[in-house]
Amino acid sequence: MRISEKPVAARLKELGVEWRPGISLSEKTSLGIGGTTDELLLRRFDTIPEVMRLLANEKIPYRFLGGGTNVLVDDGELPWIVLHLPTSQPGMRVEGNAAHVDAAADLGGMVTFCAKHDLGGMEGLIGVPGSVGGALRMNAGAYGTQIGSYVREVELYRAASGEIETVRGNDIRFDYRHTSFAPEDLMLRVKLELPSKPFKEILAGIKVCNEKRRASQPLNQKSAGCIFKNPPGGSAGRMIDELGLKGHRAGDAMVSDRHANFFINAGKASCADMLRLIDDVRERVQKSFGAELENEVILWKN
Ligand code: EPU
Numbered sequence: 001m002r003i004s005e006k007p008v009a010a011r012l013k014e015l016g017v018e019w020r021p022g023i024s025l026s027e028k029t030s031l032g033i034g035g036t037t038d039e040l041l042l043r044r045f046d047t048i049p050e051v052m053r054l055l056a057n058e059k060i061p062y063r064f065l066g067g068g069t070n071v072l073v074d075d076g077e078l079p080w081i082v083l084h085l086p087t088s089q090p091g092m093r094v095e096g097n098a099a100h101v102d103a104a105a106d107l108g109g110m111v112t113f114c115a116k117h118d119l120g121g122m123e124g125l126i127g128v129p130g131s132v133g134g135a136l137r138m139n140a141g142a143y144g145t146q147i148g149s150y151v152r153e154v155e156l157y158r159a160a161s162g163e164i165e166t167v168r169g170n171d172i173r174f175d176y177r178h179t180s181f182a183p184e185d186l187m188l189r190v191k192l193e194l195p196s197k198p199f200k201e202i203l204a205g206i207k208v209c210n211e212k213r214r215a216s217q218p219l220n221q222k223s224a225g226c227i228f229k230n231p232p233g234g235s236a237g238r239m240i241d242e243l244g245l246k247g248h249r250a251g252d253a254m255v256s257d258r259h260a261n262f263f264i265n266a267g268k269a270s271c272a273d274m275l276r277l278i279d280d281v282r283e284r285v286q287k288s289f290g291a292e293l294e295n296e297v298i299l300w301k302n
Contacts, residue, residue: 001061001081003038008058015051016044018086025073025082028065030129032222032265033274034073034300038081039065045188048157049164055081063300064186066134067106070224074301075271083186085133094119097194098152103133103187107140107147115206120197121150123205127213129225133187138298139174143209148174153191159184177229177296218258222265227278228293236293237261239285250276271301 002021003009009019018041025034040062042048055062061080065071090102092110094117101110107130111122124145128135139148151169158165159182173180181187213219228236240246240260248255249266251273256262263277282293 001037001077001079003060003081005058008054008060011054012040012051015047015054017042017047017051023082025065025068025078028082029068029071029073029224030222031072031224031269031274033075033269033271034071035076035078035271037078040081040083041086042083043086045164048186048188049162051083052157052159052162064133066103066137066187067130069130070134070138070296071298071300072224072271072274078300079302085186085188087131090132091189097196099192099194101132101190101192103131103136103189105132106130107132107135111206114192114194115199115202118196118199118202119194120202120205121145121194122147123202124209126206126209127217127219132190136187136190137179137181137185138177139179141177143212146174146176147192148172148179150192150194151190152193154187155189156181157186157188158182159186164188216259218256218262218264221256221262223256223262224297226259226261226296227263228261228282229296231291231293234289234291235261236285239289239291240281243284243288245281245284248277248281250274250280253277255281275299275301 020039023039024036026032062083063080065082065084085104087104090105092101092113099114107128108126110132111126124143128140128142135147139146153166155166230236237260245255246257246260252267252269253273254264254266256264285293
């Protein structure tokens with residue numbers, strides 16, 4: 001979708017928004033898949049409610065793009081614009097056992113920053129690609145750690161009220177790869193409370209997680225991490241692997257030969273390729289194991 005009207009563009013500029021016309025989301029997502037649209041960089045938090053009102057009045061549909069590491073975006077000209085928080089120099093500060101971090105910060109960068117201040121607990125999250133905001137929204141987790149356990153406060157743009165609000169951690173539900181945030185809520189900042197731990201110990205934990213990850217996941221290939229959630233008590237990766245589907249393809253979309261729940265873009269995969277592969281694998285797992293796999297990756301398709 002394109003913001004072609006000059007008055008809207010001029011008003012957005014007054015509100016501190018940078019307009020980037022015609023960007024390809026294939027360059028903004030870890031899968032390297034996605035069509036074209038306009039992007040707005042929200043440079044000022046305080047004007048966000050007004051920017052949202054303007055977009056609503058102008059009937060311009062939008063989606064929030066974080067790190068782009070857990071989305072599968074449709075091909076072609078997209079029917080919505082994307083909103084993005086600037087990622088250069090996101091704020092991070094520590095105060096006792098509390099870490100205050102901007103949602104645009106890199107998740108791994110935040111884990112390392114806190115480690116340097118002798119604050120641990122999040123070692124398992126070190127290799128999870130993406131932004132802090134995306135991790136909050138999905139309650140990202142790995143190796144027994146979920147970010148939600150450490151959240152004390154989240155500052156967000158709440159779509160339901162149209163205002164910026166601060167929500168206490170206790171009032172947010174953090175489930176397995178799911179939270180009570182609405183899809184239209186925009187994470188802005190988080191306050192985490194972390195256990196004190198000497199830097200050296202945290203570093204040792206980080207090393208162990210990095211090694212485990214390197215040994216089992218295709219880190220140097222284009223993917224969105226795990227495609228499916230694990231069904232209760234089961235493992236999507238193991239089931240897909242047991243069906244002999246590693247290396248199975250639809251066009252350039254391929255089941256990783258390293259971890260069967262990672263689907264990779266092995267060349268010029270389209271969203272359509274990836275969706276065909278997802279449906280195919282889901283059906284085979286359903287037939288053989290009777291398990292209904294639910295997407296873990298978020299699909300941006302109208
Ligand atoms: N397995 C296989 N073949 C495979 C992959 C896995 O047999 O191709 C087996 C493993 O040997 C193991 C079991 O399946 O016995 C579970 O595998 P793994 O330890 O790799 O964990 P996972 O359940 O597949 C989850 C998360 C990952 C996270 C890891 C590590 C989900 C959907 N996935 O994977 O998160 O990194 O644990 O904690 O919950 C993600 O969210 O995108 C993601 C990658």
